Amino acid sequence: MRLVLLAGGIVHLILAAVVDPSGGDRTVTLPIQDNHVKMTVDGLEMNLFLDSGTDKILVNDGVWYERKYGMRACEDPRAACFYCPGKAGCYPSDLPVFTADFLDGSVIKYVVHTSTVMLGGHVIKDAEFGVIVDFVPPANAHFKVPGTFGVARGYRTNPVESPLAQLRNRRVIGRESFSIRTESSEDGGINGRLTLGDAIxxxxxxxxxxxxxxxxxxxxxxxxxxxxxxxxxxxxxxxxxxxxxxxxxxxxxxxxxxxxxxxxxxxxxxxxxxxxxxxxxxxxxxxxxxxxxxxxxxxxxxxxxxxxxxxxxxxxxxxxxxxxxxxxxxxxxxxxxxxxxxxxxxxxxxxxxxxxxxxxxxxxxxxxxxxxxxxxxxxxxxxxxxxxxx
CATH class of the missing domain: 2.40.70.10 (Acid Proteases)
Structure with missing residues (x-):
């Protein structure tokens, strides 16, 4: 097994957020800019696509992403490129490969990584996220696969625990919930704020x-x-x-x-x-x-x-x-x-x-x-x- 993928240093996942430290009302608030929320993964700032139809955090294998979309493609923060230790990328390896499909018809393949996550000053050990190693877009579509921050409710049998469940189980937020407040915008995107753990x-x-x-x-x-x-x-x-x-x-x-x-x-x-x-x-x-x-x-x-x-x-x-x-x-x-x-x-x-x-x-x-x-x-x-x- 390529245990080096998990052992090659501690990965810190830093979410650009405001954390409310109060008891049962613990919340994490993220600004939404053009449908995206900001994260910093292993020192790299990323803009992840906010999706209430997805139940996991997904980033892209940087080696695979630039092979698919060209050199320097990872320089775009929305590419959400993550680099596994070594030069070969995150796949192929002995790690199981999972498949997920989306409402727009796209399909991804991903591997699971477990690392130390730093969230608004909170250190979360053994946090889980998926690293995308293959992508099939919807028919007649040609967009690049984005990194994704999902806020849907996850199944307990899922390979990756949902972000809401991970945060609640580690007492970063007080409940498995979220709210989206929007601001006026003339363009096609949505701006506003996402609050995790919020009361209705x-x-x-x-x-x-x-x-x-x-x-x-x-x-x-x-x-x-x-x-x-x-x-x-x-x-x-x-x-x-x-x-x-x-x-x-x-x-x-x-x-x-x-x-x-x-x-x-x-x-x-x-x-x-x-x-x-x-x-x-x-x-x-x-x-x-x-x-x-x-x-x-x-x-x-x-x-x-x-x-x-x-x-x-x-x-x-x-x-x-x-x-x-x-x-x-x-x-x-x-x-x-x-x-x-x-x-x-x-x-x-x-x-x-x-x-x-x-x-x-x-x-x-x-x-x-x-x-x-x-x-x-x-x-x-x-x-x-x-x-x-x-």
Missing amino acids: QVGSGTQMIPLDTTWTRKVSVWVFSVALVNADGSLPRIFRSKRLGGDRSYVGYVVHGIKSLHIPHAEGLIDEIFDHAKRAMDPPSPGHRSEIKLGQRTKRGRWVLRKAVLEYLPTLAFRLGSDGSHVVKISPTDFTRCKGEKCTLRIVESKIEDRVVLGAPLIRAYDVSVNFGSNMIGLQPRYSQLTVAS
């Missing part, structure tokens, strides 16, 4: 929704329906996608790491959104047919709209929970991203049959608090006054 914050309009734990240990809720909301708050229609059987509910994942809303049979929803906008821009009359063109479709299948159209698009209202009693609304400014006078519609076809992914558009509209101990998620409209849930 409650304010005016907070939706307290039970997590669904039947299908997955990701942050998931039941999506009862999707409706289009007029500017006056009325509901002109409810979108129903084509599916077998009478059950109209979907499992929905709340995922920070996904840029769009992934909806089964999304084309039908987009058609209804466009029809709504056309009626608002050019009210129908007998014998008249609107010829308004709202935008155009790119070669990659995304819709690009004129910014002036946004005021005519409806708000989306999702009824969440098994009985549909919780309503969250996502406005056009949150389910589109604009650059200049052109805006990209962030609604796409779901890659997982009968699954909804409530990605970045929801995170922009609501601050999110998740407590895996009580199996609850709190969705708080931004800018509301908050108190701590009992």
Whole structure:
């Protein structure tokens, strides 16, 4: 066995964080900049992609990464390159290789490293993280594999213990929970702060929704329906996608790491959104047919709209929970991203049959608090006054 991989010096993992030292309210707060949080691993600063759909810390094998993406590729802090002792990299070795897949369709292979971790002044011995040694991107995608900081709940049988479980077991945080508070941003990324171990914050309009734990240990809720909301708050229609059987509910994942809303049979929803906008821009009359063109479709299948159209698009209202009693609304400014006078519609076809992914558009509209101990998620409209849930 290549024990040198584990014995070649102590690896210190330093997370750029603020640690609250108080008893049960021990928390770690990380700034979020363009969807990333900063870490320093073995003296190297990294920007890790924040993903609430992943349950582990993942960094890249630096030797493998530069073989795949070229010399000096590791100079980008978002490459999150980690160097095992020696020149051969972290793989091949006698260490077991594990596979993980993601909601966007990408697949990675990784090996597990156990090292001394330094977190905001706390030394954590035998902390675990995965080192990526191979990557298969989604179909028709060409991005480089990022380092990842995952805040989903992990399985006990996972090869790598989740960051939340590791921090709680070592009493760095008081509970397995997290919250994401966002700030206004005109670009495609999300800025704000991530707090690990946080209590659910409650304010005016907070939706307290039970997590669904039947299908997955990701942050998931039941999506009862999707409706289009007029500017006056009325509901002109409810979108129903084509599916077998009478059950109209979907499992929905709340995922920070996904840029769009992934909806089964999304084309039908987009058609209804466009029809709504056309009626608002050019009210129908007998014998008249609107010829308004709202935008155009790119070669990659995304819709690009004129910014002036946004005021005519409806708000989306999702009824969440098994009985549909919780309503969250996502406005056009949150389910589109604009650059200049052109805006990209962030609604796409779901890659997982009968699954909804409530990605970045929801995170922009609501601050999110998740407590895996009580199996609850709190969705708080931004800018509301908050108190701590009992």
